[in-house]
Amino acid sequence: MHGLWIGRGRWLMAATIAAVVVAGLAACSSSGGSPAQATGKQTITVAVVNNPQMIDIQKLTPKGFEASHPNIKVKYVTLDENTLRDQVTKDVAASGGQFDVVMIGPYETPIWAKNKWIDDLSSYASKDAAYNVSDLIKPIKDSLSVNGHLYASPFYGESSFLMYRKDLLAKAGLSMSAHPTWDQVAAIAKKLKNPATGMAGICLRGKTGWGENLAPLDTVVNTMGGQWFDMNWNAHLTSPAFEKATNFYVNLIKAAGESGAGNFSFNECANAMEQQKAAMWYDATVGASVIDDPKESPIAGKLGFAPAPVDMTPSSGWLWTWALSIEAASKHKAAAWTYISWATSKQYIDYAGQQLGWARVPPGSRYSTYSNPNYRKAAHDFATATLNQINSVNVNHPGVNPQPYAGVQYVSIPEFEDLGTKVSQEITAAIAGQETVAQALSKAQGYAAPIGQSHK
Amino acid sequence: MAAIADHGTAAAWARAQSRRRNRLRRLPLLPALLFTIVVTQIPFVLTIYYSLQSYNFNYPLLRHFAGLHNYTVIFSDAIFRTALVNTVVLTLVPVLASLLLGLGIALLLDRKVFGRGLLRTLIVSPFLVMPAAAALVWKFTLLDAEFGLLNWVLRPFGVHHTDWVNNHSKETIITVLTWQWTPFMVLILLAGLQSQPGDVLEAARVDGAGPWQIFRRMTLPHLRQYMELGIVLGAIYVVQAFDAIFMITSGGPGQQTTNVPYYLFEAAFRAFDIGRASAMGVVVVAATIIIATFALRTISGLFSEQGMEGRL
Numbered sequence: 001m002h003g004l005w006i007g008r009g010r011w012l013m014a015a016t017i018a019a020v021v022v023a024g025l026a027a028c029s030s031s032g033g034s035p036a037q038a039t040g041k042q043t044i045t046v047a048v049v050n051n052p053q054m055i056d057i058q059k060l061t062p063k064g065f066e067a068s069h070p071n072i073k074v075k076y077v078t079l080d081e082n083t084l085r086d087q088v089t090k091d092v093a094a095s096g097g098q099f100d101v102v103m104i105g106p107y108e109t110p111i112w113a114k115n116k117w118i119d120d121l122s123s124y125a126s127k128d129a130a131y132n133v134s135d136l137i138k139p140i141k142d143s144l145s146v147n148g149h150l151y152a153s154p155f156y157g158e159s160s161f162l163m164y165r166k167d168l169l170a171k172a173g174l175s176m177s178a179h180p181t182w183d184q185v186a187a188i189a190k191k192l193k194n195p196a197t198g199m200a201g202i203c204l205r206g207k208t209g210w211g212e213n214l215a216p217l218d219t220v221v222n223t224m225g226g227q228w229f230d231m232n233w234n235a236h237l238t239s240p241a242f243e244k245a246t247n248f249y250v251n252l253i254k255a256a257g258e259s260g261a262g263n264f265s266f267n268e269c270a271n272a273m274e275q276q277k278a279a280m281w282y283d284a285t286v287g288a289s290v291i292d293d294p295k296e297s298p299i300a301g302k303l304g305f306a307p308a309p310v311d312m313t314p315s316s317g318w319l320w321t322w323a324l325s326i327e328a329a330s331k332h333k334a335a336a337w338t339y340i341s342w343a344t345s346k347q348y349i350d351y352a353g354q355q356l357g358w359a360r361v362p363p364g365s366r367y368s369t370y371s372n373p374n375y376r377k378a379a380h381d382f383a384t385a386t387l388n389q390i391n392s393v394n395v396n397h398p399g400v401n402p403q404p405y406a407g408v409q410y411v412s413i414p415e416f417e418d419l420g421t422k423v424s425q426e427i428t429a430a431i432a433g434q435e436t437v438a439q440a441l442s443k444a445q446g447y448a449a450p451i452g453q454s455h456k
Numbered sequence: 457m458a459a460i461a462d463h464g465t466a467a468a469w470a471r472a473q474s475r476r477r478n479r480l481r482r483l484p485l486l487p488a489l490l491f492t493i494v495v496t497q498i499p500f501v502l503t504i505y506y507s508l509q510s511y512n513f514n515y516p517l518l519r520h521f522a523g524l525h526n527y528t529v530i531f532s533d534a535i536f537r538t539a540l541v542n543t544v545v546l547t548l549v550p551v552l553a554s555l556l557l558g559l560g561i562a563l564l565l566d567r568k569v570f571g572r573g574l575l576r577t578l579i580v581s582p583f584l585v586m587p588a589a590a591a592l593v594w595k596f597t598l599l600d601a602e603f604g605l606l607n608w609v610l611r612p613f614g615v616h617h618t619d620w621v622n623n624h625s626k627e628t629i630i631t632v633l634t635w636q637w638t639p640f641m642v643l644i645l646l647a648g649l650q651s652q653p654g655d656v657l658e659a660a661r662v663d664g665a666g667p668w669q670i671f672r673r674m675t676l677p678h679l680r681q682y683m684e685l686g687i688v689l690g691a692i693y694v695v696q697a698f699d700a701i702f703m704i705t706s707g708g709p710g711q712q713t714t715n716v717p718y719y720l721f722e723a724a725f726r727a728f729d730i731g732r733a734s735a736m737g738v739v740v741v742a743a744t745i746i747i748a749t750f751a752l753r754t755i756s757g758l759f760s761e762q763g764m765e766g767r768l
Contacts (some may be wrong), residue, residue: 086725093513093728115516198602208706260601262622262709277602414514418727429709432622443710 042335043073044100047088049322050078051266052290053156053362054103056352057343064351065342072335081211085417092117097329100336103322104152106143106395107410113151118325122149124337131341135366139393140321143406152323153344156286157364159308159317159389160219163273163288163382164280166304168192168199182220182248182309185280189256192279201256203269203278204249206431210410210420212265213427215318216282218409219308221245222399223316228411228448231404233455235448237423237441241400247437250430262428274298282309284320285389286363288382293359305385307392312400315392318409321364353378364390404455415451422447500741506734513728526735535711536719536736543695543715545626550633550697551690555683557634558641565642566649576646583639591703594632595621625708632700637693641686648682649675684754692747695740716740 048054058076066073077099079087084103091098092112104112112118125133133141133150140157144150162185164176174188189201205213221227226242229235236242253261258272266287272278273291276299281287294300308317324340326333342348346368352361358378361369363386369375370387379386398408405412410420426440510522530536565576582590598605599620607618621628652675660670698717701707707714707722714722716736724733 089513089728090725093516111514115514258602259617260619260622262619263595263600272602415727418722418729421722421726425707426710428622429712432619432709434623434709434712440710 040071041073042071042332043075044330044332044335044339045075045077045098046101046103046324046339047077047079047084047099048103049081049084051286051322053286053360054078054322056356056360057155057348057362060348060352060355064348064355065339069338069342072338074339082209089417092327092329095329097327097331099327100330100332101324101340102327103155104325105320105322107407107412107416109144109151109323109325110146110406110412111414112325113146113149117328118151119328119333120149121151121153121326121337121340124341125150125153128337128341130345130347132346132366132368135346135368137365137367137387137390139319139390139395140365143319143321143395144323152325153340154321154323154365155344156362157319157321157390158284158286159319159364159386159393160216160283161285161288161308161317161385161389162280162282162306163291164188164304164306165299165302167302168279169304176304176306178306180306180309182223182311185282185309186248186252186256189252189280193256198277200258200272200278202252202280202282203258203264203272204253204261204282205265205269206253206257206261206428207263207265207268208421208424208428209265210417210424212424213431214420214424215320215409217246217249217427219316219318219398220249220311222408223309223311223313224248225312225400227399227401227403229404229452229455231402233404233452235445235452237445237448243437243441246427246430246441250427250437253431254433262432285317285382285386288386289359289361289363289379292379292381293357295357301381303381305382307385307389313398315389315394316398317389317393318398319390319393319395320409349375413451413455415454419447419451503734503737503741506730507738509731511730513730522731526731527739529732530735530739535714536716538711539714539716539719542626542711542713543717546629546633546697546713546715547691547695549630550637550694551687553630553634554637554641554690555686557638558645558686559679559683561638561642562645562649565646579642580639582635583637585636587636587699588703590636591632591700594628594635594700595704599628621704622709625705625713628704629697629700629708629713632704633694633697636700637690640690640693644682644686644689645679648679652678681754688747688750688754692744695744695747 048058055078058078061074061076077087085108088099088102088104089108090096092102093115095117102118104118109118113120125131131153136154137157140154141150144152144154162176162180169176169188169192172191174191176188177184185202191201193199193201205216207213218228221242224241224245226239226245227236258264258269258278264272266283269278269281269283270287270290273281274297281291288303288305291297292300292303307315310316324343326336326340330336344365346366349361349366349369350372353372353374358372358374361375363369363379363383370383376383393408395406395408397403410416423444426435426443429435430437430440507526508521508523509519510525511519561579565572565579569575596604601607601617601619601621604620606620607615610618618624657670657674660674665673695715696717697715698721701713701715701718702721705713707718711719717740720733720736720740723729723736
């Protein structure tokens with residue numbers, strides 16, 4: 001009986017070890033990076049932000065792209081903006097090759113091009129006649145180019161402007177000037193605020209993130225004469241102009257903004273507008289495609305659009321584009337370019353317009369979108385306003401004083417992700433009333449000064 | 457004489473046999489042990505290695521050996537010191553609160569009630585929900601200033617649009633962590649309560665002791681070591697709390713809810729300063745090892761007491 005026991009035990013042990021080994025081998029073989037098989041079928045991994053236009057292209061990819069390109073399968077990884085940056089930066093910096101196509105903006109493009117983490121697209125673009133480089137809107141194209149070489153292809157482009165409820169203004173006997181100033185907008189917002197119905201006068205971003213609340217705040221800073229760093233890389237976050245602008249922004253939220261503003265970013269404000277909890281919204285121009293879409297928005301058709309409010313400069317909108325680039329470590333570059341040239345082409349815009357409605361197409365990337373009669377008809381409310389706003393941006397000199405970097409609502413140095421996040425945390429604290437603006441800015445200056453020092 | 461000598465040799469042979477059998481019994485554990493060592497120790501050694509380097513992903517060519525520089529930097533960083541204080545607060549309060557709540561719930565669950573099994577499953581469920589999903593439900597469904605259930609429930613009491621997440625950020629995180637870890641304490645304390653010898657309690661009742669006296673003089677001392685275990689194990693897990701902070705407050709207005717794990721995340725994935733983040737990781741592991749040592753001593757104390765009860 002003793003001998004039988006040892007025999008069964010040894011059998012059991014052998015079976016367990018075999019099972020573990022098989023499971024281990026199975027896990028190893030299913031991990032990514034499978035090489036192209038004999039049929040030439042490749043899978044490309046595309047990392048995108050979770051904005052509505054990106055969700056749309058995911059829905060349209062099977063019929064719109066994979067059907068006509070049977071050898072290429074597209075796998076999407078959709079993340080929110082902050083997480084996307086974390087994952088993608090980690091991957092390119094470590095040359096992981098986890099992604100083939102990554103969605104980046106004009107902030108990352110010059111830095112990553114310099115580090116050779118993304119590929120120069122000019123040779124691909126010049127060989128691809130259908131791509132039509134000259135159709136790309138110039139400020140957008142310039143923001144994605146280094147020394148005239150295009151490093152990322154714009155999927156959509158945006159600036160910022162003011163969206164407001166024409167009907168609510170009319171009911172209150174107010175009118176919006178064709179080129180409003182921030183003081184005028186603040187006065188209108190205070191009059192439109194209605195605590196009884198839960199209607200905020202204006203919805204402004206308060207959420208922590210260098211691309212969240214800092215984007216609109218920086219445009220206010222620029223137009224009121226402030227700046228992050230002067231030409232000698234001295235930090236100026238406690239200058240009177242910067243403080244005036246930040247006080248203006250924070251106080252406007254407190255006086256006429258939405259409650260819980262510290263949690264609000266693009267999606268939350270769009271939701272607030274649609275739920276009639278806000279009368280005005282200063283944010284990205286693509287917000288118009290969302291809240292003016294007659295199929296999905298209850299307030300479509302009731303909106304007016306004004307250029308980004310100004311103070312001391314002729315224009316003040318920001319410039320941003322979400323663009324697709326090819327990771328240098330990718331093993332499927334040809335397939336990646338085929339996908340990029342489809343996703344950012346006039347053909348895709350036409351296809352999306354037919355399938356989903358012309359108000360939902362990704363705006364701000366190509367001139368042809370704005371001369372398309374179908375688009376102009378569907379988006380007549382905001383098409384001209386958007387194009388004019390984007391064209392009015394000077395990426396190199398957006399504010400009153402010259403600055404040593406290109407960028408409107410960010411500072412294009414690698415340290416800005418951390419610096420911007422820390423400063424935006426202080427701004428959220430000021431909006432929530434946890435500290436005064438002066439305290440927030442003095443801490444922010446403490447973070448920024450040594451970084452400026454290291455760039456001198 | 458020969459018989460005694462034979463007996464000695466036989467005993468030595470028996471001991472050698474039993475040692476061999478013990479080694480055979482431990483053999484199946486070897487793959488698991490090797491796997492554990494590889495999966496936990498190799499990353500740890502690499503982390504120590506990175507913590508001694510000045511290494512930033514944004515400047516990959518400037519990487520060099522820097523000795524203990526990163527440790528000096530983090531300890532002279534005011535935000536890191538704030539994060540340490542926040543870590544202590546955001547660990548102690550949820551652990552103690554969930555212990556007290558857990559004790560109350562365990563006492564209630566210790567009696568034979570109709571539907572006791574179902575109640576126990578429901579009580580344990582917060583522990584089984586994904587922390588990130590639970591954090592989102594807390595943030596948007598319950599605590600939202602405009603649409604949250606909490607503000608709606610409190611409206612008759614005069615509460616209007618309170619921004620819980622931004623104005624009471626520490627309290628929010630403490631509440632979410634307490635909600636998540638109370639079931640853990642309930643399970644441990646329930647085990648302790650149910651291991652009480654029933655006949656001794658019966659005897660105490662027969663002798664005329666009231667329920668409060670039984671609780672204070674018999675149950676509590678018996679539960680002491682279970683509570684210590686709950687505190688120590690709970691603290692080891694709660695000190696690493698990240699999901700709730702990341703999803704709800706992003707480190708809180710300013711740095712009010714930034715604890716060391718979240719600050720480490722910011723150093724690694726915003727600043728891409730791998731050296732500094734690794735140094736923080738090493739500091740957290742060192743502190744956790746110290747706490748874990750106490751945990752092991754408590755557990756061994758627990759078992760020895762059980763052994764003594766058995767002999768009684």
